[in-house]
Amino acid sequence: MLEAFLSSSIGMATPILLAALGELLVEESGIINIGIEGAMLCGAFFALTVAYFSGSTILGLGAGMAAGLAINTILAVLVINLAVNQVVAGTALDIFALGVTGVFYRKFFGITGKAFIVKLIPRLRLGRLTDIPILGGALFHHNMLVYLAFAFVPITGYLLWRTRYGLSLRAAGERPEAADSLGLDVYRLRWQALLVAGLLTGLGGAYLTLAYAGTFVENISAGRGYVALAVVILGRWKPWGLAAASILFGAAMALQFGLQALGTTIPYQIFLALPYALTLAVLAAVGGQAASPSALGEPYRRL
Amino acid sequence: MILSSLARAVAAILLAGVILAGVLLALGASPAGVFMALAQGAFGNWYALTDTVVRSTPLIFTGLAISISFSGALWNIGADGQLVVGALAAGAIGPQLEACPKPLAIAIILIAGALGGAAWGGTCGWLRAHRDTNEVISTIMMNFVAAQLLSWSVHGPLIEASRAYPSSTPIAESAHMYVFFPPSRVNLGIVIAIVLAIACWLLLFKTDVGFQLRAMGRNRRAATFFGIPIARLTVTILALSGALAGIGGAVQVSAITHRLYEKMSPGWGFEAIAVALIARLNPLGIVASALLFGALDNGSQAMQRAQGVSAELVQVIQALVIMILLAFDTPAVAQLWSALGGSKVAAPSAISEIPNA
Numbered sequence: 001m002l003e004a005f006l007s008s009s010i011g012m013a014t015p016i017l018l019a020a021l022g023e024l025l026v027e028e029s030g031i032i033n034i035g036i037e038g039a040m041l042c043g044a045f046f047a048l049t050v051a052y053f054s055g056s057t058i059l060g061l062g063a064g065m066a067a068g069l070a071i072n073t074i075l076a077v078l079v080i081n082l083a084v085n086q087v088v089a090g091t092a093l094d095i096f097a098l099g100v101t102g103v104f105y106r107k108f109f110g111i112t113g114k115a116f117i118v119k120l121i122p123r124l125r126l127g128r129l130t131d132i133p134i135l136g137g138a139l140f141h142h143n144m145l146v147y148l149a150f151a152f153v154p155i156t157g158y159l160l161w162r163t164r165y166g167l168s169l170r171a172a173g174e175r176p177e178a179a180d181s182l183g184l185d186v187y188r189l190r191w192q193a194l195l196v197a198g199l200l201t202g203l204g205g206a207y208l209t210l211a212y213a214g215t216f217v218e219n220i221s222a223g224r225g226y227v228a229l230a231v232v233i234l235g236r237w238k239p240w241g242l243a244a245a246s247i248l249f250g251a252a253m254a255l256q257f258g259l260q261a262l263g264t265t266i267p268y269q270i271f272l273a274l275p276y277a278l279t280l281a282v283l284a285a286v287g288g289q290a291a292s293p294s295a296l297g298e299p300y301r302r303l
Numbered sequence: 304m305i306l307s308s309l310a311r312a313v314a315a316i317l318l319a320g321v322i323l324a325g326v327l328l329a330l331g332a333s334p335a336g337v338f339m340a341l342a343q344g345a346f347g348n349w350y351a352l353t354d355t356v357v358r359s360t361p362l363i364f365t366g367l368a369i370s371i372s373f374s375g376a377l378w379n380i381g382a383d384g385q386l387v388v389g390a391l392a393a394g395a396i397g398p399q400l401e402a403c404p405k406p407l408a409i410a411i412i413l414i415a416g417a418l419g420g421a422a423w424g425g426t427c428g429w430l431r432a433h434r435d436t437n438e439v440i441s442t443i444m445m446n447f448v449a450a451q452l453l454s455w456s457v458h459g460p461l462i463e464a465s466r467a468y469p470s471s472t473p474i475a476e477s478a479h480m481y482v483f484f485p486p487s488r489v490n491l492g493i494v495i496a497i498v499l500a501i502a503c504w505l506l507l508f509k510t511d512v513g514f515q516l517r518a519m520g521r522n523r524r525a526a527t528f529f530g531i532p533i534a535r536l537t538v539t540i541l542a543l544s545g546a547l548a549g550i551g552g553a554v555q556v557s558a559i560t561h562r563l564y565e566k567m568s569p570g571w572g573f574e575a576i577a578v579a580l581i582a583r584l585n586p587l588g589i590v591a592s593a594l595l596f597g598a599l600d601n602g603s604q605a606m607q608r609a610q611g612v613s614a615e616l617v618q619v620i621q622a623l624v625i626m627i628l629l630a631f632d633t634p635a636v637a638q639l640w641s642a643l644g645g646s647k648v649a650a651p652s653a654i655s656e657i658p659n660a
Contacts, residue, residue: 034380034439074626084629087378087439088576092625095573099618106613107330226443233437267459273451276444283436301634 005251005258006138011212013243013250014142014149015040018204019228020235020242021149021156022197027232028160029193030173030186030295034090035075036201037225038097042067043205045101048216049108051118051209060118061206068202069195071097076194080187083299094225102218109216121145121211143211145203150243152200157239169193173293176300186300201225223276230279234286237293252278311631312581312592319623326619332612344605345598351605353487357559359597361386361568363496364551365575366582366589367503368424372544374507374584376520379541381427381442382548383572384449385420389549391453392419393556394563395461397474408478413495413553420549421542423449428541432534438541446572454565461563471563480558492554496590499547503586516540548572569600570618577621580628596621 019036026033046067051060071093078089109116124147126140160166171179172189180186208224209216227249234248235241256271324334345355365382372379379385392415400408423445430436454469461471481491507513515536519526527533552567560567578596582588603614 032439078626078629082630082633084633087380088580088625089629091380091573091576092622092629095570095577095618095625096622098570099615099620099622102615103330103613103619106615110613223443223447226440230440230444233440267455269451269455269458272454273448276447276451279444280430280436280441280448283441284430284434 001258003134003137005254006134007141008254008257009247009251010138010146011142011250012253013246014146015204015207015212016224016228016231016249017149017243017246018145018152018207019201019225020231020246021152021239022200022204023228023232024156024235024237024239024242025160025169025193026190026197027237027296028166028173028293029169029190030176030293030298030300031079031190031194032086032090032229032297033072033075033194033197034087034226034229035071035093035097036090036197036228037221037223038090038094039068039071039198039201040205040208040225040228041094041097041101041219041221042071043202044208044220045105045205045216047202047206048116048118048209049104052116057118057121057210060210061203064206064210065199065202068200068205069198072194072198072201076191079299080190080194083301086297086299098219101216105216105218117215118210120214145207145211149204153239153243160239170293172300173295176295176298180300180302187302190300201228204228227275227279230283233292234279234282248282249275249278308583308588311628315581315624315627315631316595318627319620322623323616323620327612330612332610337606337610337612337616340606340609341599341602343602343609345602347605350487351601353484353489355594355598355601356493357488357490357597358600359593360490360492360496360558361551361555361571362575362578362593362596363493363500363590364554365548365571366578366593367496367500367586368420368544368548368551368572369575369579370582370584370586370589371503371507371516371540371547372424373579374513374520375516375536375540376523377428377431377537377541377544378439379424379427379442379544380439380576381424381445381572382544382575383568383570384442384446385423385545385548386552386555386572387446387449387453387567388423388552389416389420389546390552390556390567391449391456391563392416392549393553394471394474395456397478397556397562398472400475400478403475403477405477405481408475409480409491409557412474412478412557413550416549416551416553416556417546418549420545420547420552422545423549424545425538425542427545428538431541432537450566453563453567457563457565463562469565473562474556478557479561480554482558488559490554490558492558495550495554496593499550500586500590503547507586512536512539548575574600574618574621577625580625 019040023033023036043064047060047064050063051057075093078084079086121143123141123143129140130136168184169189172186176186208220231242231245234245252275327334327337344351346352365386368382393412396415397412427438427441430441431438457469457471463470463472483489515531574596578589578592581592599617603617606612607614
């Protein structure tokens with residue numbers, strides 16, 4: 001029971017973590033990406049569509065990442081080159097994603113009424129590690145995307161705080177004018193952050209359909225992208241903080257299935273609301289956006 | 304100025320139409336057929352026309368909610384949840400109003416809706432003012448909590464007598480909104496919406512609070528130094544914004560559904576962002592742009608039946624309109640715009656119209 005709960009928590013944390021790591025790069029470069037929910041939803045839909053029609057999981061994952069990339073490309077043009085309001089542009093892309101996935105879902109699958117199911121990405125056992133009681137099953141019996149997501153945690157940390165490139169990226173997010181006068185190309189840095197984040201968020205979306213649900217339902221992302229935004233704040237813009245916060249939210253989502261299986265009389269809506277209520281409570285408790293990059297959310301116009 | 308705003312809105316809609324035609328061709332549908340079906344469904348006959356007005360009503364309320372919050376650079380993405388909680392409060396008190404005279408019953412139901420929405424929005428305002436919690440995230444989270452609260456209510460404490468369906472006990476007859484020209488569904492709600500639009504316009508442009516709000520929208524820090532009570536204004540405006548959306552929910556219950564269901568909003572709180580932007584956050588303009596989007600919503604049902612294109616196409620249109628309008632307000636596009644003779648006055652920059660702070 002405990003093993004299943006822990007394992008499920010980590011599984012549910014993974015798509016949030018992938019999106020949050022992308023968002024971390026984007027925020028360090030000075031952009032707040034509300035469109036993250038839309039990128040994840042498109043990633044989920046197009047990953048499943050391509051995997052279903054081609055029969056290839058790999059192609060499906062690629063399509064999910066490409067969809068995330070496409071959404072973030074639109075966003076980059078709007079918020080970097082045209083310097084429009086980031087919150088409104090991001091929200092527009094979330095609405096766009098709901099519409100596009102809804103229209104194409106009906107187009108591809110609405111008429112046939114056939115079951116729209118793909119085989120899940122298989123779980124891997126990591127040899128002897130998986131045999132450790134409780135922890136082995138919880139930590140070392142997942143599909144490869146889970147290991148990949150957690151491997152990205154130290155990689156992101158290294159990139160941001162141990163490389164020259166990371167320093168440039170953070171400069172673009174802290175003092176874009178200063179970065180510019182040092183010869184750094186703020187536009188290019190922000191574009192790169194958004195494109196990488198598009199790939200990660202799209203992969204997170206693909207995880208939902210190809211590794212978790214095996215199918216698509218409308219609005220399958222169900223706010224996970226928004227939760228990823230909260231995870232970045234809660235994790236104090238530190239990769240391991242993000243991982244811990246993701247697992248907390250993964251656990252809140254996993255709790256729902258665990259307690260339902262126990263047959264409690266508590267209304268299920270409380271568990272469905274839990275991750276979102278928890279986000280609110282935690283943000284209210286830790287307070288403050290003081291640790292955020294200084295220029296976060298401010299469009300940069302090169303004069 | 305009014306003319307150039309109008310020209311800009313028309314140009315944005317035309318451009319969205321052209322992009323949409325491309326999407327439709329890619330889908331293998333006929334753009335002309337889809338546009339005809341949309342127009343037919345929205346304006347084709349008396350019933351379609353009146354229902355367009357009915358469908359615009361909640362969009363005016365949520366559009367006003369967006370207008371006053373965005374004017375102060377308070378990014379309320381939670382009008383949907385605020386509307387839902389307003390509807391919930393109205394639906395909860397509605398069955399108790401049997402003995403009330405009609406005007407009083409309707410007043411009570413509207414006040415309940417306003418209070419419900421205000422509680423939802425005001426909470427996010429308080430969190431922003433006193434806990435420095437980003438209101439974008441808190442309002443979005445409150446949408447999800449509101450949806451589950453409603454779902455629980457209609458499955459649990461408010462469930463109708465037979466306990467067979469997830470819907471609430473019907474509200475009292477006396478709390479039903481006045482309907483004009485029955486059997487149409489046009490009701491007093493549209494009048495209330497227009498009155499509130501005028502009130503919001505007065506608030507924004509003719510009062511000190513409105514001035515302070517717009518000053519805060521331009522530059523929050525500068526407003527602080529100017530002695531504007533930022534924290535109090537933040538809580539008040541987000542509560543007021545929530546109250547407007549909440550009244551929209553109450554009107555929907557009182558005039559249209561007469562009871563609560565699991566889903567009370569098809570996304571009016573998000574659609575409202577397009578509605579408000581096309582009106583440049585001007586409360587009076589919102590009445591017109593809400594009618595436009597109400598027509599789209601109404602027409603989309605007919606389009607889905609006639610052309611087999613999902614009604615969710617409307618969300619694609621909403622998103623395109625928002626993105627195009629944002630782009631239109633940037634200096635680069637504004638230059639192009641005036642070069643084309645679109646406006647003698649230099650188009651205002653994004654910063655002056657839509658606060659960026």
